[in-house]
Structure formats: C-alpha cells, structure tokens
Amino acid sequence: MRKSRLLLPLTISLALASFAQTNPGTGKIEKLSGPIVISKVNVVNVVTGKAEADQTIVIEDGRITAYGPSKKIKPLVNATVIDGTGKYIMPGMTDAHIHFFQSGGLYTRPDGVNLNKVFPYEKDQQWVKDNLYGLMARYLACGITTVIDVGGPMSNYTIRDSVNARLTAPTAFVTGPLVSTYLPPNLDKKDPPIVKVTSAEEARALVKKQVPLKPDFIKIWYIVLPGQKAETTLPIVQAAIEESHANGLKVAVHATQYETAKLAVTAGADILVHSVDDKVLDNDMLQLLKSKQTVYIPTVLVAQNYNRTFTQQFNFTGHDFRYADPFMLGTQMDLQHLDKSQQVFDYKKMRNALRVPDKEDSTILINLKLAQDAGVLVVTGTDAGNIGTHHASSYYDELLVMKQAGLSNAEIIRAATINAAKGFGKDKDYGSIEKGKIADLLLLDKDPLQDITILSQINTIIHRGSLMQAQQLLPVTPEILAQQQLNAYNARNIDAFLEPYSDSVRIYGFPNTPVLQGKEAMRKQYSGMFERTKDLHCQVVNRIVQGDTVIDHESVTWLGSKEPMKAIAIYKIKNGKIAEVYFIQ
Structure with a gap:
C-alpha cells in the first residue's frame, strides 16, 4: 500500500521536471558605500603579459580611481580594505559570442534537429525567458563580467537593457536579427532571430530598422549552400557593411568557409565570429586579416559540442557539472531514452560513423594558432546557447582548448580581456586594469599566467565595483542537487556524482533498511559500477x-539490459547537500 500511495501523485511531466526554473543564488550582494581598496596585490598586466607585484587598486563609484605601487597610494578614509597579499588580480573576462535566445539544451535549435514532438521549441524559448537572470548570474560566477550577444530577435534590445540594470548580471552588448543570405527552418517567425534578405536594398533596410534601437554592432549571416556561388550574394553583404559603417557601427560576419570569409573581410567586415573550418589559412588570408585589423573569434568547440551531443560522446568536466544550468545539461543525454517514434536519427549509428573531434576541429585549432602567431586580434567567444555549448560553463572549456591549440596563458588571457574590448570598441572602459576604467576584476589565489586552470576557481568577483563570490551567484535548491547528481550518474563521472552529497550521507532501502553510509562507501560502490556498466542511463520519468x-x-x-529497471528514489536535503536517499524497487 505504501508503494502504490507513493506512486499516485507522480504525475508531473518529465518536461516540467527537466526544465525547472533556476533563479540566481540567494546570497545577499550589496553595492558597498565608500571606496574599496585592494592592497598589496599582484596585478596581471594583460598588455605586457606579466604580473606586477605589490600593487594597490582604489575603486570608487564603480570605477578604478587609482592604481600603482602600494607605497605610492595614499590611505583613504572610510574605505573597505581587502588585503591582496599573495593573491592575483586580473580584469573580468568577456564571452564575445553568445545568444540570449538559445538555452544550450537539446531542443533549442529545431533547424538543426527537430524534436518538437518531444518538447516544443516554444517551451524552450519560454524557459530561456523565465531563466535568463539565472543564466546571467552563472556568467558572473565564472568570472565573465561582459557578454556580447551576436544576433537574436528584436527583443534582444529590451533584454540588454534589463540585464544591464541588474547587479548580478554581466554587462551586455548586443545586436538584433541577423542580416542573412539564408533562412533556416523551424525558428521563431513572430520575432525572428534571422531575417533572410534577397537584395542590397533589403539589407540596407534591415540595418536602418535596427539603428534607432542603438545596436552595438550589426551581424551578417553569410551562408553559401552547396551548388551556390559566394559572389552571388556578395552584394547583400557589401550593402549591409556599407550601411552599418555609414551609421558608425562595426560589422560582425558569420563566414566559416575560406572563400566567404575572405570576401567578407575584403568587403570591410570588422569581426569574424567563427573560425574558418574548411581550409588552413594561407599567408594571403592571414595578412589580409592583420592589415584590415579584423577580429577573429574562433569558437573552437561549438561544432564539436553538437557532434558530441548527437553521438552521445561526452567529455564533461567538473566545471561543466558545477556551473552549467543542470537542467539544460541534462537534456543533452535525452537522446538515450527517446523511443523510436520520437527519434530523428540513430545516435548509436552516428557515433560509429563520426569521430569527435573530427578533421574540421583540427583545422580550427591550426587556424587559431596561425592567426595568433600572425598578429591577428584573437578574441574568446563560445557561441553559447547552441546545443551543448552552455551559457557560462562552456567558456572555461574554450580557454582550455585554446591552450591545446598552442596559445600561451598570456595570449589566452589577453584574448579573454583586452582583445575583446578592443575588438568591439569598448577598451576605453573595459579590458584592462587602468585608472578610469570600469572596476570589473577577478581576485585569484594563484597566478593565471602560470596556471590557467585557476580561472575555474575564482576567489572573488568584482563587478562594477561590487564584491561577490561564486556561491552567492549559484542557486542551490533540492531539485538542482538531485539533477546535478543525475547528470553525473549518466555521464559516469564519480567525482561530480558525489559532489552534491553530504560526507555522512546515508542510503536506505525503503522504508529504513541501511544500505550504505558515507560518501566514500558510495564512491567504492558506484565507481566500480560506472567502470563496468556501458551506456548506463537513468531517465527521470516523473519528479515531485x-x-x-x-x-x-x-x-x-x-548495454544489454532487456527491460528498464524501475525505481523510486527519495532524496532528502539538509544544509545544502543530499543527506539521505531512500530507494523503492
């Protein structure tokens, strides 16, 4: 009777369980009155690529008002003083390629994989709107104090204003609908993120339509389909660039093919928002990029993240489990439990046919290193919001893969800070630690010039002069803890699986038969199971x-299971950790 009574209320749909709201953390963040002084700190000079010892920084009204050797900075009355002895400080980072209108989950790009029958695109879009501030807080928790949305619906402009009014959100710069040579299917038609234009006149008109809304730049989607010639739609690209420049606006262009990228840069494109992926950059192209001072945003991992999702070949890190929205990350693994009527392709067959990373991924890495060595202005961006490229958390993965490409720590930090500010014309206020600039700073326990991985463990974030810690920005709710351990279980990552649990956790067979006690006992039990059991996957059918x-x-x-094993798991949370679990089978 107890079992049947417990099952009766389990009528909440999986969609609701998987797409719960994740609002910002509950830690109280206040803008301090009076000056803030960070004394005796090591400053990471992003221009020289060196650390300057024993420096003091003074912050007033959200800006740096003094900076220099500690012995030369006079003490201030009524200041909040932070002792920076032994610590390092650097500018806040910029993700120069994100999309507000995309969730990062499996259902966010129906033009790429149409799963509307499983979860309608409209619901994904509503989830993004409902959880926007939570996603933005995650950026700050990762040390990303500025984001640049490189294309979305007209509502982007309203979103920019609302985000910039919040203390717990990064500063946002945006553009509106993409001026496009191609219209993808299945996206929002009422407020489209991409607008196909068929003539130079239409291109100019779309730019003019956005000018009153004060875009920070204009974006062009230069797509050439198989059988088409790039020159055919070049007049559209040229017209959009000319109209934008006439209105004092920089132009960002999506052009991933060598030919379209070269034509776009020659036509005056200021920013390439992706790497060239079909050909290794030759000297002519590198010199063109350098002479035109074109910004190069490689977005190394975005295509790879699609392929990893479609083939279920994941390489999640602890940082992903900790900082990604757990519900969106969880949807990436939904392909493993869709029934045949819902599947649009067989991920197992695709996995057998596609190696991740593939040849294009290698070309992107080669081109990134070539561009960096040629003196091209390289800027860090993720294309966050696309399937598998999660808001905030994917940025750290991008930094690591830039290291893999051969960039030095100093070059990576420069691409994440001052290069981004210069590339988008914002270096007067952002990108480096200088007197007069906005106080967007990261206080670290180690020197990132020596160890780039410290950027996954940020001590204190200073945003517009306000102090905050990551734990204040990340929500911790019972449902989030349950989802985080579920995600790690499905990825068979033992450390991430155990992180949401209390050290003294107790596992019971319902109602009160002891099974395991303590996190280390769980480690011994589950690590062996994770190693032995291939294609292990747990689907939450219902959640309360x-x-x-x-x-x-x-x-x-x-792998090899004939029928799913059904169970009910009851998770009890105490002091922000899972303290007790009861299983009913």
Whole structure:
C-alpha cells in the first residue's frame, strides 16, 4: 500500500521536471558605500603579459580611481580594505559570442534537429525567458563580467537593457536579427532571430530598422549552400557593411568557409565570429586579416559540442557539472531514452560513423594558432546557447582548448580581456586594469599566467565595483542537487556524482533498511559500477519536489539490459547537500 500511495501523485511531466526554473543564488550582494581598496596585490598586466607585484587598486563609484605601487597610494578614509597579499588580480573576462535566445539544451535549435514532438521549441524559448537572470548570474560566477550577444530577435534590445540594470548580471552588448543570405527552418517567425534578405536594398533596410534601437554592432549571416556561388550574394553583404559603417557601427560576419570569409573581410567586415573550418589559412588570408585589423573569434568547440551531443560522446568536466544550468545539461543525454517514434536519427549509428573531434576541429585549432602567431586580434567567444555549448560553463572549456591549440596563458588571457574590448570598441572602459576604467576584476589565489586552470576557481568577483563570490551567484535548491547528481550518474563521472552529497550521507532501502553510509562507501560502490556498466542511463520519468525532499520515479537502462529497471528514489536535503536517499524497487 505504501508503494502504490507513493506512486499516485507522480504525475508531473518529465518536461516540467527537466526544465525547472533556476533563479540566481540567494546570497545577499550589496553595492558597498565608500571606496574599496585592494592592497598589496599582484596585478596581471594583460598588455605586457606579466604580473606586477605589490600593487594597490582604489575603486570608487564603480570605477578604478587609482592604481600603482602600494607605497605610492595614499590611505583613504572610510574605505573597505581587502588585503591582496599573495593573491592575483586580473580584469573580468568577456564571452564575445553568445545568444540570449538559445538555452544550450537539446531542443533549442529545431533547424538543426527537430524534436518538437518531444518538447516544443516554444517551451524552450519560454524557459530561456523565465531563466535568463539565472543564466546571467552563472556568467558572473565564472568570472565573465561582459557578454556580447551576436544576433537574436528584436527583443534582444529590451533584454540588454534589463540585464544591464541588474547587479548580478554581466554587462551586455548586443545586436538584433541577423542580416542573412539564408533562412533556416523551424525558428521563431513572430520575432525572428534571422531575417533572410534577397537584395542590397533589403539589407540596407534591415540595418536602418535596427539603428534607432542603438545596436552595438550589426551581424551578417553569410551562408553559401552547396551548388551556390559566394559572389552571388556578395552584394547583400557589401550593402549591409556599407550601411552599418555609414551609421558608425562595426560589422560582425558569420563566414566559416575560406572563400566567404575572405570576401567578407575584403568587403570591410570588422569581426569574424567563427573560425574558418574548411581550409588552413594561407599567408594571403592571414595578412589580409592583420592589415584590415579584423577580429577573429574562433569558437573552437561549438561544432564539436553538437557532434558530441548527437553521438552521445561526452567529455564533461567538473566545471561543466558545477556551473552549467543542470537542467539544460541534462537534456543533452535525452537522446538515450527517446523511443523510436520520437527519434530523428540513430545516435548509436552516428557515433560509429563520426569521430569527435573530427578533421574540421583540427583545422580550427591550426587556424587559431596561425592567426595568433600572425598578429591577428584573437578574441574568446563560445557561441553559447547552441546545443551543448552552455551559457557560462562552456567558456572555461574554450580557454582550455585554446591552450591545446598552442596559445600561451598570456595570449589566452589577453584574448579573454583586452582583445575583446578592443575588438568591439569598448577598451576605453573595459579590458584592462587602468585608472578610469570600469572596476570589473577577478581576485585569484594563484597566478593565471602560470596556471590557467585557476580561472575555474575564482576567489572573488568584482563587478562594477561590487564584491561577490561564486556561491552567492549559484542557486542551490533540492531539485538542482538531485539533477546535478543525475547528470553525473549518466555521464559516469564519480567525482561530480558525489559532489552534491553530504560526507555522512546515508542510503536506505525503503522504508529504513541501511544500505550504505558515507560518501566514500558510495564512491567504492558506484565507481566500480560506472567502470563496468556501458551506456548506463537513468531517465527521470516523473519528479515531485516537496520542500527539502525530491522524489524521482526513475527508469534505468544499460548495454544489454532487456527491460528498464524501475525505481523510486527519495532524496532528502539538509544544509545544502543530499543527506539521505531512500530507494523503492
């Protein structure tokens, strides 16, 4: 009777469980009155690529008002003083390629994979709107104090204003609908993020339509389909660039093919928002990029993240599990439990046919290194919001892969800070630690010039002169903890799986039969299972959240299983950790 009574209320749909709202953390963040002084700190000079010892920074009204050797900075009355002894400080970072209108989950690009029958695109769009501020807070928690949305619906302009009014959100710069030579299917038609134009006149008109809304730049989607010639639509690109420049606006262009990229840069494109991926850059192209002072945003991982999702070949890091929205990350693994009527392709067959990373990924890495060595202005961007490229968390992965391409730590930090500010014409206020600039700073325990991985462990974020810690920005709710451990279970990542649990966690067979006690006992039990069990996957069929208790109706499959194993898991949360788990089978 107890079992049947427990099953009766389990009627919440998986869609609701998987797409819960994740609002910003509850830690109180206040703008301090009076000056802030960070004394005796090591300053990372992003221009020289060197650390300057024993420096003091003074912040007043959100800006740096003094900066120099500690012995030369006079003490201030009524100042909040932070002792920076042994610590390092650098400018806040910029993700120069994101999209507000995309969630990062499996259902966010129906033009790429149409799963509307499983979860309608309209619901994904609504989730993004409902959870925008939570996603923005995650950026700050990752040390990203500025984001640049390189194309979305007209509502982008309203979003920019609302985001910039919030203390717990990065500063946002945006453009509106993409001036495009191609119209992808299945996207929003009421407020489209991409608008196809068929003539130079239409291109100019779309630019003019956005000018009153004060775009920070204009974006062109220069797509050439198989069988088409790039020169055919070049007049559209040229017209959009000319009209933008006439209105004092920089132009960013999506052109991933060598030919279209070269034509766009020759026509005056200021920014390439992706790497060239079909050909290694030759000297002519590199010199063109350098002479035109074109910004090069490689977005190394975005295509790879699509392929990893479509083939279920994941390489999640602890940083991904900790900082990505857990519900969007969870959707990436939904392909493993869709029934045949819902599948649009067989991910197992695709996995057998596609190696990740592939040849194009290698070309992107080669071109990034060539561009850097040629003196091209390289800027860090992720294309966050696309399937598998998560808001905030994917940025750290991008930094690591830039290291893999051969860039030095100083070059990576420069691409994430001053280069981004210069590339978008914002270096008067952002990108480096200088008197008069906005106080967007990161306080670190180690020197990032020596160890780039410290950027996954930021001590304190200073945004517009306000102090905050990552834990204040990241929400911790019972449902989030349950989802985080579920994601790590499905990825068979033992460390991330155990992180949401209390050190003294107790596991019971319902109602109160002891099974395991302590996190280390769980490690021993589950690590072996993760190693032995291929294609292990747990689907939450239904979920109920009641206060500090989460009740999941689970269906578990693995390679060779004939039927799913059904179970109910009851998670009880205490002091921000999972303290007790009860299983009913």
